[in-house]
Structure formats: C-alpha cells, structure tokens
Amino acid sequence: MIRRGDLNFSDKIFYWVLKSLAFGIIGLLVVLFILLLKMSWPIFSKIGLSFYFLNEWNPVTEEFGAMAFIYGTIATALLALVLSLPISLGSALLVTELANLHVRRVLGFLIEMLAAIPSIVYGLWGLFVVVPFLRTDVQPFLGDYLGFLPLFKGPPIGVGLMAGGIVLAIMITPTIATICREIFLTIPKVYKEGALALGATRWEMIQLSVIRSSLSGILGASILGLARALGETMAVTMVIGNRAQISSSLFSPAQTMASLLANEYAEASSEIHMASLTAIGFGLLLVSLIVNSLARIIIWRVGRIYRRSK
C-alpha cells in the first residue's frame, strides 16, 4: 500500500487522473439514473408506480402500462434459462470431467465463441431458420400432442415467446457454461479423487463431489444468464412478434421491455409516450442491476469458500 504522502508531484497528478477516471465510471451510472428518472417523470407524476402494473399500451389514446412487457421479458428469459441450463451444465461437465485434453480445449473455445456472435446475427438466424421450423414442425407437433396444456394452445405462428426463448437460450449458454466450468474447476481435486477411490463411476463422482458442492455457484451462473436474457434486445425483437399482450401460450406473439424500446423509441412523438418508454428503460436498468449484483455476490462467495479451503 502506497501512502499518498510518499508520492512525488508527477505521481500525485497521475494518481488523481486515474482516480477521477475510475470514479467517473460510477458517476456515469449515477447520471444515467438521474436522467432516466427525470425523463420519465411525466408518466410517474401522472399515474405513479402503477405504471408498472397496468396492462394497457395505446400511444394513440395515450394509455400506458408496462405489465405486458414485463411479462414478456420474464417469460422469455425464464424459458431461455430452462432450455439453456441442461445444455450448459452438460457441456461444462463434459469439458471439465469427461473429455480428453484435446476435446476440452476445442469445445471450451467453441462455446466461448458463441458469445462473440453479434446479436443481430442470432436474430437473422432466428427469423429465417428457427421461426419457420417452429411454424411448420415443432409447434404443430406440440399442439397436436400437448395442446391440452395452456402452454401449447393457439395457432402455430412461429414468431412469439417460444422463438424468443430459444434464441435467447443459445445466446446465454456461453455465459452459463463458462461460469459453471470455472466453478467446477475450483473444486479441489481431492474430493473428486476421494469419490473415484471409493469406486464411484464418473456420474456418481459428479453427483457426490461436483454438483453437490457447486449448487450455489450454478445458481449464480443461472442468474447471470437470466440477467443477460432480460436485457437482450435485437435478436428478440426480430422473433418475438411485437405485440403487447399477456398470454399463457408459448405460441403467441409478445413483446419484451427491451424490444419495445427498440421498436418505438424512434417514433415516439408525444411527451407522455416518450416518458413511458423511458420509464420502461428505467425499470429495466434497475432490474438488471439487482439481478446482476445478486449473481456476482453468489459467485464471489462460492469462490471465496474454495479459495479458503485450498
């Protein structure tokens, strides 16, 4: 630790420059917060926080409520998580516990590459590949055999919650898989060998010493994936169908908070419409911050436990 008094003059300047840059980042966040709040004030002063609980969106009659978009956001993100978790866990386990060195490297690299694909490319793929496939094959099949469930009711349109969830699932898989892999790698080898030495098979060893000791880490990774799914915009906008409605069916079109902003911000004319959109942005920022912090805290605590026991 360097005491400030020990620095000479040029180092003092350097220190203050770096310090102001670092705190500038935090300042930026604070400014963003204040600005969003200020810009959305017209809608809050008109109907208060009930804005987030009303299911009404009509820019023409100037009726605004965000419930449908909150629902769309949560539904697609949760669907993405449910679809992504088994894939992510499976690939992380394969890479850390089962595959040989060569497969480990190649597969780990490929999974991380998924994160580098631009979101608009996922959107195009979703629109031209996933949506037609859902419309002609998956949804008619599900409708025929599981149509009695509210989840699979309605006409097979293709675009909608299901398409959004699937595209998001692939987008959040690298996040969850990579973090799970990191967590599995922190588990001391002595636990894995302890299980193997007792005559555990691979799967029994994974249950005994890997899964059991990384449950909270897996939870943290899932929440982080969820956070990414909540904020993802472009790819979802292209496949979600863009309709403000709450429906229990995964076949039906919907709208997320982020995709609504992408769609309407450029065309918003009235002050109250603009304020409502900003209020949605404000809500999204708040939720993302909370969810992200929660995930980071959980993951950090898991890492700390094993760092101590090593």
Added chain:
Amino acid sequence: MPNSQVQKNTILEVKELNAWFGDFHAVKNINLKVEQNDILALIGPSGCGKSTFIRTINRLHEEVPGARVTGEVRLLGQDIYKMDPVKIRRQVGMVFQKPNPFPGLSIFENVAVGLKLSGIQRKSILTEIVEKSLKQAALWNEVKDKLNEPGTSLSGGQQQRLCIARALAVTPPILLMDEPTSALDPISTARIEDLLQDLKKYVTIVIVTHNMQQASRVSTKTAFFLSGELIEFGDTSQVFTKPNKQKTEEYITGRFG
C-alpha cells in the same frame, strides 16, 4: 489351486510396474510383494515416485490426463489392469494427504457412501456397518451423538479418521494411505499412528510417508524409492538398522532428501 499356499498370504503382488506422466517416467520397473497384515511404508525424497506408485494400486494414477501404466498389479491374485477400475477401487481403500470428507454429507452419510455405491440400501445394515467402521477408526466415541452433523464440521484429525472409517466400511483387503498425517498436528498424528497398529488386524496397509520416524514406528516392511526406482525393500528393522544399499543408508541417516 496348485499354489494356494503362496496365494493365501500374498495380498498384493507387483511385477515390472512402470508409470508415466506424459513423457516423464515416474515409476520404473517395480517388483514387490505385500503379505497379509503387513504395514508397508514407502519412503523416499519428494518426487521419488512413491505417491505415483501407490496410486497405480487402485488405478487412480490413470485419472491424470496423459498418465500411463505398464506391468502387472495383482490384488488377491487378480490382475487389476485387466479389470474394471470401478470394481477394483471398491476393493481398495484409500486415505489421502488432506482429509476429504464430502461437503454437504453428514458424518453418517460420509461413512456409508461406499456402501451405498455398492448398492447396499437397508438402513439397519448401514447403521451397523457405520458404527463398526467408526469404532475401528477410533472415532465412534467422539461422534456417536452427532452423526447427522456435516463431516466437515469435525477437526482435521477427526476428519482424517472419518476418511479412514469411510475407507474401512466396505471391508477392503488393503488400505492405501498417501501421507495421511502430513496435514495434521502432532497429537492427531500420534492417534492415527496408534490406530494403524489396531487396524493391522483387519487390513493390510500400504502407507506413503515423508517422515522416517513414522515409517520406523508403524511399519513392518519398508520400501525405499529414489528417482522412480525401488532401491531397497525389506523388513523395517533391517532397512533401518542394516540397509543393504549405500543410498538407503545415506537417506535414512539424513545425508540427503
């Protein structure tokens, strides 16, 4: 069997065993025999291959990526490298350098885990064997009232005895110990050394140790390893008082290592 006289007493027989990590030849051409109720101590300086050797006996060595083994290891006459490693490991107990009770499992569950892996589900049988194993490991009196507490809540020495109980629960003919006291304080170490003398009645023990006093106190046979080779193997009293090889003498008198 024609040679049943020999096989009755020989628990472990190693013939021309070699082990590698990638290109590194860690264990070179080892031949030795361990008889029933022996305690064999493996001594030698760090990196001499004694830990690698012990890990070839339950086929744990091959779990390291790039590791390889040639030669023969016969446990009760069966060539373990021609068998399913999972089955072999159920017959060989192992205790590690660092106590490793499974996180999230209670004391009871930790001891019962090997039994459950071999398919024993009956609660009454499990309870009986867990008690017997904890008594053999001299831990029963300390934990009998808190069997449902997590195994990791015990002290280091207790955790190590818990791991010994876990290994004994499946009644293996042989128990491998890889520097089992090197992470423990002197009192816990003494308790485990005492325990080994009792365990000798039930199980044959191969123990890797850094500590030559420990080897001379607890073992009946001693094998001295150097640079992957078995330099000398014989009765502990002979190896420590009249070693045949000069290298052995230099090592046990503290001239290197």
